[in-house]
Amino acid sequence: MPPSSLRVVYAFAREMHPKTSDVFIQYGTAGFRTKANLLEHVVYRMGLLAVIRSRVKNGRTIGMMITASHNLEPDNGVKLVDPDGEMLEQSWEEIATRLANVSDNDLESTTAEIIKQVNADMSLKASVFIGMDTRYTSPRLAAAASNGVIALKGTPKEFGIVTTPMLHYCVKCRNDNTYGTPTEEGYYEKIVGAFKNIRQKLPVYGEYNTTLYVDGANGVGGKKLNIIKKSLDGELDLHLYNLGGNGGKLNLNCGADFVKVSQKPPVGVEHVPFQRVASLDGDGDRIVYYYVDDKDNMILLDGDRIATLLASYVTELLKSADATDLKLGLVQTAYANGASTRYITEELKVPVSCVKTGVKHLHHAALSFDIGIYFEANGHGTVVYSEKAKKAINNISKDGEPEQRKAAQLLLNFIDMTNETVGDAISDLFLVETILCAKGINVKQWLQTYTDLPNRQLKVTVKDRNAISTTDAERRCTSPEGLQTRIDEIVSTYKSGRSFVRPSGTEDVVRVYAEADTQESADKLAAEVARAVFDLAGGVGTRPELPT
Structure with missing residues (x-):
């Protein structure tokens, strides 16, 4: 791309998205995140970077998500999603920080330097998917992202309001059509479809009941569950709260982060003793469970609890399918409760890795196992399955003994229900509900597996x-x-x-x-x-x- 073609980069910045603040901003564990009024020039520049990244990846689609996740409404943020639906490659975080902080006068030359540094072929087509959360500042920032993409002759596609995991999923599907269809409907078809398939194979028994209360954090996750609710065919009876009406503010005194950190139930939810409640965060990538007992005490079932539940069930299915040669491992951070780590290693006999905080570190470590389960205590996590594991389970589902086939088919549904690209509150909700149903247990029985250290x-x-x-x-x-x-x-x-x-x-x-x-x-x-x-x-x- 000749230097004259980069003049539009400066023109867009000067006329529409000027840098009006000298506040230094850094690409952190989840991209850039700060007060929304400081972000417009940053998001525009990340549109530029997304196009460069797409071309470095031979024209594969890159994602941009406008969200500040569990932060309160005045904040916003932007993060880039790599072609496989994963977080932006770590070596590019410094490049993103440099581009975000240069003056408008230096933007053109810095863009040219970065193109040269990463050896991007600017003649290639470039594709960028853009999603946003429900914040009132998100549409303006999404427009800035689009302008950044257009300024470098890339093709933006706006998905409007979606959960962060939906955007990750769509990016992955666009670059790997074997994973699914890159639309919101395609997401429902795969993940919700797998949940309904598996539930039809599992009788409701024991102490499990199909009623689930959900705190939607006044964000996008609750809105999407409201759409999904209509198609569940009675397999799950969702009672949704904090959907953004009645003056409820995003993440204010509600949502997964509030429940986890304050260890208090959210406002806006009707509480029935021992009724399980799932709390999502504002952009739908975290989930924690809790219940209130008959003395009004809140009992939290956080990411550690979800991870141990998943590990115990997947271990059972692997044994039943006689696929115990597949290596299952669990990844945690230092925030994991010490009691959960002991339970996983001593009772479940599953190896545990401890990594730095930040989902990118957990995700990377999980990929070293055939089946890797990772969760932060805050409720952000998922399961990843290697091609070796998928192939082995698929073969058993066709050629194994009857009981082995049955377990392998449940595992295949379980894999389809999982959003492997990133922690996903909706996908994780369906995984948890499936396991509680399969085990026939209620929240009190789930809690009894081990006792958390205060x-x-x-x-x-x-x-x-x-x-x-x-x-x-x-x-x-x-x-x-x-x-x-x-x-x-x-x-x-x-x-x-x-x-x-x-x-x-x-x-x-x-x-x-x-x-x-x-x-x-x-x-x-x-x-x-x-x-x-x-x-x-x-x-x-x-x-x-x-x-x-």
Whole structure:
């Protein structure tokens, strides 16, 4: 592409999407995320980058998702999706950050430099799929994304309001037509179709009942479940709450992140004792379950619980299908409750890998197994299956003994019900409901598999989150000097104590996690560690107080 062709890049930026802020913005664990009013020039530039990426990938389709996921409504964000439906290749995160932060005057030359650096053939066709969440700022940002694509002569296709996992799915299908049809309807056909197929093979028995309450976080996931609800043929009786009406604000006092972090039930949901509730997040890529008991206590069933449920069921099916030579593994982060890790390794005898926070790290580690299950405690996760596993299970479903065939056919439905590209609240909801039905258990029985260690998460605002460096999958702190020694000293005074700190991927805060033998001890341990972070890592504002 001759330099004169890049003039339109500057013209679009100057006339329609000028850079009006000097705030430095970084491509974090889930792309760029900040106040929506700071993002228009960034999203326009990511449209440019998506076209370059598409051409580097020989014209394969790239995705752009406009969302700030579980953040509150004033925020927004953008992330790029690679051709297989995975997160943007990590080496490109620095390129994205550089392009987002240059001045408008340098945009043309920097774009030319990046094209040369990545050796993009600009004569190739380029295709970019664009999706957005329900935020009122999303349509304007989606338009900026389209303009970025058009400025470099790429072809944008706008999907309108979709869940983040739907966009990942559509990108994957567009580049691999064996995976499915790259439309919202194609997504329903595959994932919801597989759920109905498997449920017709499983009788409802034991303590399981088909009623499920859902907290939609006033976001897109609840809206899509409202569409799906009509086609479930009675296999699941969905009662949907927080669908965005009646003044409900996106993710405000509701949704998976609120439920997980605050350990409180969301507002806007009618509660019946021991009735299971699934809470989605704002863009539909996280899910946690909970119930309220007869004393109004909330009992959380988070990503760790979902992961252990999936691991136990898939292990059972592999045994029944006599496919135990397939290597099953589970991937967690340091946030996983210690009790869940012990249960998986000692009871289920499934190997566990621990990786850095961020779904891209979990997804990559899961690919090293024939069947890899990964979940963050926050409810973001899925299952990935190697071609070897799919082929072996398919062969057993045709040629095995009757009982083996039956188990293999259930596994094939299970695979189709899974969105392998990324954590998907809707897909995960159907997986969980399938397993609870197959086992004939209710939420109390699900909870009884192991007892969580009480835990607490806190945030400490700091001048610069990059002052904190970590190692050992973020479980140990390497800077600032003296902080890890202080954490070790504090932890040593608590029974079953464990704590770690890590810089947020999205804001200038340090996240503190602690667990101990009692809730009182976990709360106190978290507060003591938070004070150490404040003192040694440049805390801002008021020093955290110890619980009384």
